[in-house]
Amino acid sequence: MTFKYHTVLVTGAAGFIGFHLAKRLLEQGCRVVGLDNLNDYYDVGYKTGRLDQLSSYSDFNFVKGDLADREAMARLFEATAFDVAVNMAAQAGVRYSLINPHAYVSSNLVGFVNLLECCRHSRVGHLVFASSSSVYGANTRMPFSVHDNVDHPVSLYAASKKANELMAHTYSHLYGLHCTGLRFFTVYGPWGRPDMALFLFTKAILENRPIKVFNHGKMQRDFTYIDDIVEGVVRVMGRLPQPNPQWNGEHPDPGTSYAPYRIYNIGNNAPVALNDFIAAIEKALGKTAKKEYLDLQPGDVPATAADVDDLMVDVGFRPDTPIEIGIERFVSWYRAYHRL
Structure with missing residues (x-):
């Protein structure tokens, strides 16, 4: 079902994906409220630099706040009626979840239930939220499909993202909240x-x-190149998830539901070997890397690959930016940003 929206909440608007999404929405004429707590997980200068760009748009309003602050979230939703809420805020990083697990509970679990409650009581038309390819965990059948069971995460970060999917489904079931989860690769x-x-x-x-x-x-x-991610998100925002009439409790499909809930993969559908990835960086830089070979880190998985057939069928989009082009664009930005 096509869904038109004008006023959008983007949480994590100072983050990598949230910034690019907010910019795209502003360029297409939306009013965007960006929420971010500007935490120092990495150099805050990158976050303020992104916000400086967004602030040049008259329809952008930045709110410094934390999803885990229930009262602040309630005030935010009382002040503005949102057509769509897009949750890009999260404590990110697989390896950091081994060091500071409580940060993931606060942001990814407490914060997410606060967002669900606000969307429920404010009657938000569509909640779109970032999940992760990390939820596939110990799965080895490739490419990863949303219709496969994902009950064996190998990091707390992955477990928190799987929990988001379960929590969203519960609200979709109980309150009819339209929820779409996106597993980014x-x-x-x-x-x-x-x-x-x-x-x-x-x-x-x-x-x-x-x-x-x-x-x-x-x-x-x-x-997966950032522009492809944003294109997928924008297309999904404009499509309300519908109950699957074929859903059967005897053989439950994890990717759909009898409720207005849906899960999609957004990935390039073309896995790249790490050594080839490094070679593309070397080519873009015109410089050879010195390599230190190490064992697989705890919480990491050896391979990921996205089955994006459902995304293609439902919204008519399949990510396809070649790694060489994406890396060249990144290197050009990196040199300009750091004045190299």
Whole structure:
């Protein structure tokens, strides 16, 4: 069902994906309220730099706040009637969840239930929320399908994202809240997070430092360019999830429901070997990397690959930006941002 929207809440608006999404929505004439707590998980300068760009739009309003602050969230929803809420706020990072698990509980669990409650009481038309390819955990059948069971996460981050999907389904079932969850696959591009591999590798290579190549380079990732992610999100925002009339409790389909709830993968559908990814960075930089080969890290999985057939069927979109083009665009941004 087509859904028209004008006023949108984007949580995590100072983050990598939230920033790009908010910018796209503003460019297409939406009114955007951006929420972010500006935490210091990574250099806040990148977040304020993104906000500076968004603030040039007259229809953008930034609210500094935390999803976990129930009273502040209630005030936000009392002040503005949102057609759509898009949750891009989360404590990110697989490995950090081994160090600081409580940050994930506060943001990804407490914060998410606060958002669900606000959407329910404010009668928000559509809640779209970021999940992650990490939920596939110990699954090995490729490509990963939303119709496969995902009950074996291998990090607390992944478990928190799986919990978001379950919580959203509950609200969809109980209150008829239209909910769509999006499992993102290794997003990269300009303004990317400095804790991600592309950023770390680029910085290290330019500084003549060795890069850490985990699992001895025997990794595959479905690297997905940021513009493809945003295109997928925008298309999904305009399509209300409908109950699946074929859903059967005897053989429950994890990706759909009898309730107005849906899960999609958004990935490039073309896994790239880590060594090929590094080669593309070397080519874009015109410089060879020094490599330090290490074992697979706890919480990591050796490979990811997205089945995006459902996304193609329902919204007519399949991510397809080649890794070489995406990396060239990132490197151009990186050089300009750091005045190299």
